[in-house]
Amino acid sequence: MLETVFASTISETLTFTATLTSIFAALVMGLFISMVYIKTQGKEGYSPGFTITLIMLPAIIAIIILLVGNNIARAFSLAGAFSLIRFRSAPGDPIDISYVFFTLGVGLACGMGYIAYGILFAIILCTVMVILSITKYAKPKNKNMLLKITIPEDLDYQNCFDDILNQYTQDYKIQRVKTSDFGALFEIVYALRLKNDINQKEFIDKLRCRNGNLNIVLNTEIIDEKIYI
Structure with a gap:
């Protein structure tokens, strides 16, 4: 039973239904991660644009993985295209960077069709983030x-x-x-x-x-x- 639930929903031939399922699952999980980020970082302050990025990033990664599939030529073409992009921004908060990698992992799981793994991954890490925020782990008493x-x-x-x-x-x-x-x-x-x-x-x-x-x-x-x- 568990093997069926955690099996990939993407077959060798990409279908319209499987594509929509992966994209919407990535968006829902991105929204969930974004809500946890707002809840845990509310007192510290956060950028509204970054919370939107957390919603969109898993879906973007899922789409890229869906388009690449097992085609090596596509993978190299996308790598060349993304190498032309230059990101100019101030260094972010380490917690923000961890959330970015978090959403990348969820998007990768959804793009490969392992939606159940993505959900499990999101629930576990969000729970950890909430616990660390509530317990104020590693935060000094004095600023x-x-x-x-x-x-x-x-x-x-x-x-x-x-x-x-x-x-x-x-x-x-x-x-x-x-x-x-x-x-x-x-x-x-x-x-x-x-x-x-x-x-x-x-x-x-x-x-x-x-x-x-x-x-x-x-x-x-x-x-x-x-x-x-």
């Missing part, structure tokens, strides 16, 4: 932040803020120092984690008193890049 401070050139940037940072942060480290205004100013970039329940305005006010009321930027969004503290 990793970036602090950018502009100081005049005559101020020693190595030690001038240590007492304030020790008071308000758990960990901090200078990531980058650069000059501006022809060397008249320095911009220091810190990676840090603030202590629990601190007053951020009071923290910034103390920094402003120390740097002569020059520019200070505190990035309060979670930084997913690796930060060495």
Whole structure:
């Protein structure tokens, strides 16, 4: 019974019914994955365009697999056509990239006719994603932040803020120092984690008193890049 359910719906001769079944199954699973993505990433923020991409991508991959079939010449022709495409975009969130590969796998399963495997694959991984989101696995209690401070050139940037940072942060480290205004100013970039329940305005006010009321930027969004503290 299980062998029949999990058997491929695509025969050697491609039929109209089998093609529609694979495409619609891919769209439905893409919609399901997209809904899980919205549910798990809602608090972190997400791009509406990316959620639509998650719906369309499995169907696109399924269509490509259906067209290629077992024809090697078609496979090389499609590879040559897709090599002409250039994607210009900013590096995405690692979670977004994992969802892209997730939808690619589902689309591949549907294109090969293994719809039951695609459904099982989608249910298992979506369940894992939901569990990880609910349990907040690997998410630090305190956010990793970036602090950018502009100081005049005559101020020693190595030690001038240590007492304030020790008071308000758990960990901090200078990531980058650069000059501006022809060397008249320095911009220091810190990676840090603030202590629990601190007053951020009071923290910034103390920094402003120390740097002569020059520019200070505190990035309060979670930084997913690796930060060495």
